[in-house]
Amino acid sequence: MILEERVFGMTTKMDQAEAPLYIKVHESDNVAIIVNTKGLSEGTVFPSGLELVEFVPQGHKVALVDLQEHEAIIRYGEVIGHAVKPIPKGSWIKESLLTFPTPPPLDTLPLATRDRSSQKPLEGYTFEGFKNSDGSVGTKNILGITMSVQCVTGVLEHAVKRVKEELLPNYPNVEDVIALNHNYGCGVAIHAPGAAIPIRTIQNLATHPSFGGEIMVVGLGCEKLRPEQLVKDDDGSTITSLQDQEGFHAMVSSIMAMAEERLLRLNQRKRVTCPAADLVVGMQCGGSDAFSGVTANPAVGFAADLLVRAGATVFFSEVTEVRDAVHLLTPRVVNEEVGKKLVEEMRWYDDYLASGDADRSANPSPGNKKGGLSNVVEKALGSIVKSGTSPIVDVLSPGEKATKKGLIFAATPASDFVCGTLQLASGMNMHVFTTGRGTPYGLSMAPVIKVSTRTALKEQWHDLIDVNAGQIATGEATIEDVGWELFHLMLDVASGKKQTWAQKWKLHNDLSLFNPGPVT
Amino acid sequence: MILEERVFGMTTKMDQAEAPLYIKVHESDNVAIIVNTKGLSEGTVFPSGLELVEFVPQGHKVALVDLQEHEAIIRYGEVIGHAVKPIPKGSWIKESLLTFPTPPPLDTLPLATRDRSSQKPLEGYTFEGFKNSDGSVGTKNILGITMSVQCVTGVLEHAVKRVKEELLPNYPNVEDVIALNHNYGCGVAIHAPGAAIPIRTIQNLATHPSFGGEIMVVGLGCEKLRPEQLVKDDDGSTITSLQDQEGFHAMVSSIMAMAEERLLRLNQRKRVTCPAADLVVGMQCGGSDAFSGVTANPAVGFAADLLVRAGATVFFSEVTEVRDAVHLLTPRVVNEEVGKKLVEEMRWYDDYLASGDADRSANPSPGNKKGGLSNVVEKALGSIVKSGTSPIVDVLSPGEKATKKGLIFAATPASDFVCGTLQLASGMNMHVFTTGRGTPYGLSMAPVIKVSTRTALKEQWHDLIDVNAGQIATGEATIEDVGWELFHLMLDVASGKKQTWAQKWKLHNDLSLFNPGPVT
Ligand SMILES: [Ca+2]
Ligand SMILES: [Ca+2]
Ligand SMILES: [Ca+2]
Ligand SMILES: [Ca+2]
Ligand SMILES: [Ca+2]
Structure with missing residues (x-):
């Protein structure tokens, strides 16, 4: 799905890290996001012929072509909205320039349609x-x-x-x-x-x-x-x-x-050597930005595929960040029954939000928007990347215990601590948390590895971020590099050989139950 | 409203504390509750002519007359249900023998109809x-x-x-x-x-x-x-x-x-002498039993009247425990506007419960029932007694700050920590908590005085209960005695001169927000 195109602009500086840079994710995209920490100013020119007609902040979208009124705006190869007015090439595509699309209808989704060439097993990896x-x-x-x-x-x-x-x-x-x-x-x-x-x-x-x-x-x-x-x-x-x-x-x-x-x-318990298959890893994102779907989440998705190949259990979650991309997931379920469970969880949440006079537009947060995410469609497309490419073998309702190995959709709210609590209830023994804006997340019951989407965040929060996926944006590392780094780190942390920063500082957020029922 | 009749039975023992004892609250009541800690056995005879035809546990109701099928069962002078079959005099009235009445309709309630002879101001009481x-x-x-x-x-x-x-x-x-x-x-x-x-x-x-x-x-x-x-x-x-x-x-x-x-x-702040009028006291009950409305809550109601006479602010709360007795409260509001606010809070909560497919029968708890409370109607009649007899000068929506002196209905759920948190938000600087089953409740932001409804609880939880209202049941103390004891204790605790048990053990429950909206 990810067919990244990384385009550097002209620069008088010799330092490539400061050269103007945008990333286009899919070949059919008509927008790209700006990589440079301080954004790029009007007049910045790229060899592709693109010239910025105004300032565009980091993570925000630039129009790669002239967009007509009502024309589809495409990122990750998917429609994230339509232009409310003509948008000239090189413009900053602010949130207000997009219409908010309707979500994929739930009754016509393709279930279990994807061809599954089985992935090569990954053997020999263990932890204590x-x-x-x-x-x-x-x-x-x-x-x-x-x-x-x-x-x-x-x-x-x-x-x-x-x-x-x-x-x-x-x-x-x-x-x-x-x-x-x-x-x-x-x-x-x-x-x-x-x-x-x-x-x-x-x-x-x-x-x-x-x-x-x-x-x-x-x-x-x-x-x-x-x-x-x-x-x-x-x-x-x-x-x-x-x-x-x-x-x-x-x-x-x-x-x-x-x-x-x-x-x-x-006190009699002792660590023994266990296959990587004994890991139950919960993937989550929080404080996301436009890089989440380009750097940290793809690296996490790559690691998820490694884990599944090693026989482990991997959860992805966050219903409101899956809902608008569910049509990309239903083809990946292993059978119709699992597909129906997935659709049922989407429907349940639609109803739950409606009963509180809310809808999916309640996500994203102001920080997500500041980070370049225009709406929950764009956020969802970047969020589901955490699931990698493996088949979805099961769907859990919130708080249910997992009974299968492989990739599982564990339905939870996107709320960080509610999601973490529910993934723990489902049996998670290792948590991977990606963040663009930054959050000092930690749990007491399982180690939390924090992955930053941007190098600037890793530099600023040097003693809180465990893995920097920001180098993927600048081309200094590949998705595969960071995915393997994360995989090895999980094994070391699971073994107690390495500590995450949250473990070091004993950062333990409170559990947070999901109670959709009333108090009395 | 409380016209207690305390009836001792025959006993061969000289110790009055162990003599058979029941309490009838209102002259029109056709049931009474058994006071003795271990209940009373079949064959127990009272001078009133009543003879128990079966064992009746402590706090549970006995039929004072032969009740016909469909006949109203009356406690506190109010209907708490109807008999599902004939109930002979002297029988234990179990929960299953009562129908569950419909709540008072909200559109025909009498508003501000009660004559208000103004209470005599209470002067000269201060705290530091x-x-x-x-x-x-x-x-x-x-x-x-x-x-x-x-x-x-x-x-x-x-x-x-x-x-x-x-x-x-x-x-x-x-x-x-x-x-x-x-x-x-x-x-x-x-x-x-x-x-x-x-x-x-x-x-x-x-x-x-x-x-x-x-x-x-x-x-x-x-x-x-x-x-x-x-x-x-x-x-x-x-x-x-x-x-x-x-x-x-x-x-x-x-x-x-x-x-x-x-x-x-x-650190520059110093205690100074303040009139009792500066107290903002939140009244609450939790882990209630059938004595709550006979001992602790009436004593708290008496203290509430003293506080109001001294110019202080008093909250009572817990919508689900007011709903079924609201017809006894609407006459007491100071004007139609306050009455409408009170009715509005009831309606809001009815709708809130309905939206979660629940209703007022979700209250009481199993412990309440074990303590003799058959349903939320009986619980409510005992719960509102905490409000004393003063006029209701204002109604607050959940978490609103109080701006008036006098008796205020601060609408909150009955859930102990949600209620306490919301009363704190409304400005409470002193909390009084009555309990029959016993709960080790404490808050960090305001002192909590715990009042037991039964002597046996005070004896068992000697280092947690601050005031014993159980002696009211046995006639060893009057409602007035315990009400004044509580009033004086509030002034001493507010001054930092005395510590409650919860303060001594630093028992601090977490705040618990009331969020009726969905998580995302
Ligand atoms: Ca997320
Ligand atoms: Ca999240
Ligand atoms: Ca805590
Ligand atoms: Ca209560
Ligand atoms: Ca309560």
Whole structure:
């Protein structure tokens, strides 16, 4: 799909990095984006004959030909809108010059139509992980404490602090103790259709591979979400209810005792050599810009293909950033059933947005637009590139656990922390996050590798960005180079041999549940 | 409204505390609730002639007369349902024996019809508070750091930890430094009609009276919720955007520098004597039981009347627990305009629940039911008692700032932390929380006084419950006694002279925004 054309302009400077540069993604595109950090001024000339008739900022689009009123504006080989008036060649195509196209209709999509020449298996790649009895593999060794209701947060935080100070030092193989904070469990319409999502999310987070099968649940006692709905507790050792305790000190003691039992067992966990196939990698973008679809996301897509060839599981997500490009994805599903599930998730989200008097135009953000993305169509075309080229073997509803290997569409909102939380619930043990504007994203349950779309961001955020894909724009690196770099880094980070910047600074954003149902 | 009849049964024991006891609330009631902690067994006889024909648990209802099929079951002098079959006198009235009544229709409610004999002003009561230049008064002295988007959480947490360790000890008059964590700001439909609520909540939390007018906002840069929408920043000293910083260390340094500037000024704040009229008290219940409306809530209602007589502001809230008793409240509004606002909030919530395929029956919780509350009608009748008897001078939409003194209905969900967060946004500087089942509730921005509805809870949670209203059930204390105890305790806690248990253990639940709009 990506047929990049990188065109340097004339420059008096010898430094190629500062030479005027635009990138056209697909041969049929009639627009290109400007690469230079400070944009390019009126009068800039390219050997292709293009001359800018006005200033164009970095990442923003320039018209490669004279565009008539109503003419289709094409990027990634797809229509991203129509010209509201004639746009002369060399003009800056501002957001206001495009109409907003209707999304692909959902009832006529081609399902599973693409020929699948099977990709060559990629063998011999391994990492050092924590094998669990259920077959899953953790990249971390953590005690995770589940809560059935937010009411217990204050007590649990107090207890976790004491566990970390007083007990954790005795169990050096255990990396961390975390409370799975959320704001669900009571004061919500627990029987509303939307409630299934947050409930299964909490349930699936409790059994995350980083926790080594050691589950404990702290509940209150009177909450709507019954702890017994979340986990089995045959011998009564898995759940503690604060209302059964004789006051605050007893609550803290009970939590600490349950924690210590589990720390003892978790401390026995050792890293062993696992095939790359045991990775479950969640791909996501946030704070995107016009380079996302040209640099970072294609490199991530290349790495996704490597992972799939190695037998691993790869998630891509973010329904609102897939919706407008779904016609490019439905041909890639493995069969009609998976195709229908994909379409169903799109339809569900259309309805969900409509029920809140919103629509897909609520995405992108002001920062996305400043970064050159005119609308969600252009954003989606750049976003789905993260999925690479593999067949889509399954579709998960928000928070469902993955049961297959290969490329999976895990339906989630695009909201960064909601998406990350749901991918964790689906079993993700490694997260790759691409960003153009920059966001200091981090999770406690899985390592997060941050990939910048622009070199300027990597330079500015030298101690937050792990991989720079910006060099792809300037031609200093290829998509393949960065894709392989990322693949190797994933294995090293999964093994605990390298730390991401977010791990180094312990940047842990809160979990963020997706609750489409009402609060009461 | 409360015309309690407390009836002791025969006992061979000399200890009155263990004598069989039921409470009938209103003279027209045909049911009463059992007071004894372990319930009462079949054959228990009362001097009224009542004999239990089966075991009845604590807080649960007993039929005082033979009830015919379809006959109205009356508690608090109001119909809480109809008998689904004949119920003999002395039977346990289980939830399944009541039909669920339709709620009061909203278009025929009597507005502002009650005669208002003005209450005698209560003078001479004061507390030691922190006066702010805008006229508000804080009960705490805290640096509150606002975030425009959840993306900054990880960095901000790191910075706050360092501020508390390295800077706060130099400013002994400042009690705490807190990040106003939330999961809003991006990845949400920012132009959906529901978005107004979380946005004004964040805005009004930023200017909470505990923060002494010292505002600082940490933003990312590309988020949908613009920091400039939240606060004015004429001189550029109020907002920092992480995307403007040269990496992680620069971000932390910039936050720490902004924080220190403010700590310096906050450290100058001193407590001064303020009239009780400067209190803004939010009343709430959570983990309610059948005693809530007989013991704790009436005592809180009595204290609410004292506060109003002293010129203070009192909020009651929790729409789903007001809806079924709204016909008892609309007569009490001061004028038609306020009445219409009250009705409008009920209607908005009916629609909100319906849009998520839920209704008011989503409340109560399993614990409420175990505590004897059959349905939300019975719960509501006990819940609104917190409002006392004063006229309702104003109605606030969720998260709006109060501008009047007196009794105000601040519309919020009943969800404990959502309600508390919204009452804080409305300007609450003191929180009173009644509980029957027990919840270790706490907030960082205002003290929380916890009142138990039952003596057994106070005995069990000796180091969490501040006031025991359970003695009202057994006749060992009157509603007036506990109401005055609470009033005096509020003044002492507001002055920093006494600490609540939640303050002592630093039990701080997370803020919980109310976002009725979709995520994207
Ligand atoms: Ca994205
Ligand atoms: Ca995202
Ligand atoms: Ca937190
Ligand atoms: Ca309540
Ligand atoms: Ca409540």
